[in-house]
Amino acid sequence: MPITPENTWEAVSTIRAQAPLIHNITNYVVMNSTANALLALGASPVMAHAREEVEEMVSAASALVINIGTLSPPWVESMTSAARKAAERRIPIVLDPVGAGATSYRTRTVRKLLDAVAPTIIRGNASEILALAAAEKGRTKGVDATEHSSRAVEAARRMSERYGSTICISGETDFIVSRQVLLGIKNGHPLMARVTGLGCTASALCGAFAAVNPSFALAAAQAMAIMGVAGEMAAEISPGPGSLQLHFLDILYQLTEEDLVRRMRTSPGAG
Numbered sequence: 462m463p464i465t466p467e468n469t470w471e472a473v474s475t476i477r478a479q480a481p482l483i484h485n486i487t488n489y490v491v492m493n494s495t496a497n498a499l500l501a502l503g504a505s506p507v508m509a510h511a512r513e514e515v516e517e518m519v520s521a522a523s524a525l526v527i528n529i530g531t532l533s534p535p536w537v538e539s540m541t542s543a544a545r546k547a548a549e550r551r552i553p554i555v556l557d558p559v560g561a562g563a564t565s566y567r568t569r570t571v572r573k574l575l576d577a578v579a580p581t582i583i584r585g586n587a588s589e590i591l592a593l594a595a596a597e598k599g600r601t602k603g604v605d606a607t608e609h610s611s612r613a614v615e616a617a618r619r620m621s622e623r624y625g626s627t628i629c630i631s632g633e634t635d636f637i638v639s640r641q642v643l644l645g646i647k648n649g650h651p652l653m654a655r656v657t658g659l660g661c662t663a664s665a666l667c668g669a670f671a672a673v674n675p676s677f678a679l680a681a682a683q684a685m686a687i688m689g690v691a692g693e694m695a696a697e698i699s700p701g702p703g704s705l706q707l708h709f710l711d712i713l714y715q716l717t718e719e720d721l722v723r724r725m726r727t728s729p730g731a732g
């Protein structure tokens with residue numbers, strides 16, 4: 462089904478009505494901001510990473526979001542257990558490979574996670590996706606992209622073939638890549654890249670949309686469209702990154718179908 466403002470709004474309304482529980486195993490930097498974004502959207506976040514509880518927590522959730530931003534071996538163990546349990550229970554899994562390509566530990570860990578359990582959606586920036594697909598040696602600068610998102614589309618296509626996942630490459634244009642779908646989303650604003658954690662927020666929102674929409678490529682596209690529309694509306698009234706962060710949450714909370722109809726810019730293909 463192609464993405465439209467109407468089906469995107471329907472998904473937002475379902476999230477607001479059902480408040481799906483989204484289990485996040487995420488990094489210290491963004492725990493607060495991603496929990497707030499999920500709440501503003503209408504979902505119900507929980508952050509839980511202890512090995513002792515992740516299987517129980519994910520079993521109660523409607524989606525699992527795994528984010529390796531501040532990884533260490535005990536966390537990776539928890540991520541693997543939670544992902545295995547989610548797969549067994551057919552709960553959608555979103556993976557954010559933060560900083561893949563910046564260090565060999567990050568790249569290696571994500572590859573191991575991918576081999577243990579294929580995620581439903583992988584959302585990263587172009588450098589992270591290129592590093593994972595082994596198309597190029599890592600050019601990730603810490604957690605930031607050094608490549609345009611369009612450069613990672615072929616790599617994403619290969620990853621999607623290999624793991625059966627939907628791949629979302631964020632950037633100036635967001636690309637949604639699966640075996641059947643290639644879609645570009647041209648919303649958003651450059652100021653978004655100056656706020657830490659908005660990529661992680663995008664991954665968390667992918668979890669919320671996947672929780673209510675079993676068409677996962679469409680769910681990822683809807684999540685990225687909402688990110689872009691809320692981000693550009695926030696940027697229009699923000700003199701800098703600090704107020705963008707605040708306005709982003711308020712606009713996500715106040716978003717209307719009208720906003721989507723007026724602003725969503727999506728196009729099939731890589732153009």
Ligand SMILES: Nc1ncnc2c1ncn2[C@@H]1O[C@H](COP(=O)(O)OP(=O)(O)O)[C@@H](O)[C@H]1O
Pocket residue numbers: 585586587604605606631632633634635648649650651652653654658659660661663685688689692
């Ligand atoms: N130059 C840009 N123009 C428009 N939107 C952008 C731009 N850069 C990033 N974004 C948006 O910011 C959010 C985070 O993306 P990105 O910065 O690529 O993630 P990450 O923080 O993981 O590197 C996404 O919603 C993306 O669409």
Ligand SMILES: Cc1ncsc1CCOP(=O)(O)O
Pocket residue numbers: 488490491530531559604656657658659660661662
């Ligand atoms: C700065 C930083 N360092 C480790 S995790 C993290 C947050 C990255 O968040 P995002 O990729 O969404 O900007």
Ligand SMILES: [Mg+2]
Pocket residue numbers: 559560585586604660661
């Ligand atoms: Mg990121």
